[in-house]
Amino acid sequence: MKSMVAYNGREIPREDKVFAACAKAQDAISKFGPDEVINATVGALYDDAGQLIVLRSVDKLMKELEPADYAAYAPIAGTPEFRKAMLKAALGSYEPKSYTCVVGTPGGTAAIRNAVANYSCPGDRILTHNWHWAPYKTVATELYRGIEHFEMFDEEGRFNTADFDYKVRKLTRNQEHLVIILNTPANNPTGYSLTPDDWYAVKKTLDEVPLEKKIALVLDVAYIDFAGEPDEVRKFLGVVDNLRSNILPVIAYSASKTFTLYGARCAAMICLAHSPEVAEEFGRVNSFSSRASWSNPPRAPQEVITRIYSDERLLAEVEAERAMARDMLLARGRAFEGEAAKCGLKTVPFSAGYFVTIPCDDPDGVCDKLNEKNVFLIPFENGVRASVAASSEEKCRRLPALIKAAMEELQR
Numbered sequence: 001m002k003s004m005v006a007y008n009g010r011e012i013p014r015e016d017k018v019f020a021a022c023a024k025a026q027d028a029i030s031k032f033g034p035d036e037v038i039n040a041t042v043g044a045l046y047d048d049a050g051q052l053i054v055l056r057s058v059d060k061l062m063k064e065l066e067p068a069d070y071a072a073y074a075p076i077a078g079t080p081e082f083r084k085a086m087l088k089a090a091l092g093s094y095e096p097k098s099y100t101c102v103v104g105t106p107g108g109t110a111a112i113r114n115a116v117a118n119y120s121c122p123g124d125r126i127l128t129h130n131w132h133w134a135p136y137k138t139v140a141t142e143l144y145r146g147i148e149h150f151e152m153f154d155e156e157g158r159f160n161t162a163d164f165d166y167k168v169r170k171l172t173r174n175q176e177h178l179v180i181i182l183n184t185p186a187n188n189p190t191g192y193s194l195t196p197d198d199w200y201a202v203k204k205t206l207d208e209v210p211l212e213k214k215i216a217l218v219l220d221v222a223y224i225d226f227a228g229e230p231d232e233v234r235k236f237l238g239v240v241d242n243l244r245s246n247i248l249p250v251i252a253y254s255a256s257k258t259f260t261l262y263g264a265r266c267a268a269m270i271c272l273a274h275s276p277e278v279a280e281e282f283g284r285v286n287s288f289s290s291r292a293s294w295s296n297p298p299r300a301p302q303e304v305i306t307r308i309y310s311d312e313r314l315l316a317e318v319e320a321e322r323a324m325a326r327d328m329l330l331a332r333g334r335a336f337e338g339e340a341a342k343c344g345l346k347t348v349p350f351s352a353g354y355f356v357t358i359p360c361d362d363p364d365g366v367c368d369k370l371n372e373k374n375v376f377l378i379p380f381e382n383g384v385r386a387s388v389a390a391s392s393e394e395k396c397r398r399l400p401a402l403i404k405a406a407m408e409e410l411q412r
């Protein structure tokens with residue numbers, strides 16, 4: 001076929017691996033029934049019966065919306081009340097010292113997209129960890145940037161601060177701008193959360209970047225509200241709120257997981273700027289990019305989140321429901337870890353969150369072997385990812401031995 005597309009150097013794969021694996025799992029479920037299949041592909045929280053968890057309190061508010069609440073256009077950067085609510089939701093009890101500005105976006109993906117568009121140049125390389133969510137590369141490619149990664153872990157399984165430092169120095173030698181994306185706490189795909197020592201090392205590296213180089217430190221906190229105790233998992237804010245003036249922290253805070261509003265497309269990008277001018281500029285340039293990409297973000301989820309944050313009783317209800325879901329998820333992660341230790345299955349360092357990752361040499365081969373047993377995972381470049389969010393605790397207990405057996409079978 002003669003292509004009609006102006007690829008402009010972009011490499012566009014034929015299929016998305018996550019959606020392809022998910023479709024295979026769905027197919028198996030319709031043939032054999034849900035009890036016979038482990039679908040550990042999906043990045044959404046499911047209950048033990050295999051139903052998508054939607055916070056009841058959020059669902060109720062969504063259904064109470066009047067037509068004008070969802071049909072009217074929202075301002076490009078989101079309604080003022082929503083922006084205030086998202087600041088509270090993202091920062092929790094932390095009081096920022098910096099100047100903040102909030103721009104609402106249709107999902108965390110869009111926040112990352114805007115940050116890359118406005119804080120790097122075409123041809124630049126975006127720095128992130130080798131274990132990362134695949135759409136970072138998609139966003140970079142679409143915007144004519146590339147990805148450079150640092151090794152996330154050293155040989156002892158600790159956060160690889162030396163390689164982070166090396167890559168920051170290397171890239172800032174040639175680029176005036178550098179976007180760094182760190183996905184923590186509860187990283188996708190590993191489940192790792194940077195420790196206070198890791199943050200100390202990240203700050204040390206950033207403190208040494210020459211002042212004429214401009215860094216946007218994008219903190220993708222998509223899983224923060226499922227990573228542990230809310231104040232505890234926000235402790236890193238004290239570090240990033242205290243960086244030098246050539247570093248602009250940008251928090252990509254998504255409502256997809258936090259409010260179980262995945263398909264409603266709602267998030268915010270929040271800067272912690274050194275001056276009111278940089279904060280104002282952040283609002284202006286990112287609104288411009290939004291206008292050019294999707295225009296207005298959906299109004300319905302903004303209205304729901306605004307209502308939650310303007311009523312203490314509602315907020316307490318949502319938080320209590322979420323805490324139950326989070327505890328269930330944490331228990332699944334511990335169940336997986338416990339069984340992995342028992343059967344000698346090595347995982348990539350894990351703290352909490354939706355996923356556990358197992359390093360291996362032939363991820364596609366391991367997934368294919370598991371598919372024969374009606375078990376579905378996602379292959380990454382150097383490992384396979386299991387969604388504990390989408391699997392019951394009982395299935396999480398069974399998974400490690402199944403994965404171990406598939407890896408051993410391949411070695412025979």
Ligand code: PLP
Binds near residue numbers: 133183255262
């Ligand atoms: N970042 C990571 C690491 C994710 O896994 C996701 C969702 O899966 C997102 C960001 C943002 O998702 P959304 O665009 O649905 O908010």
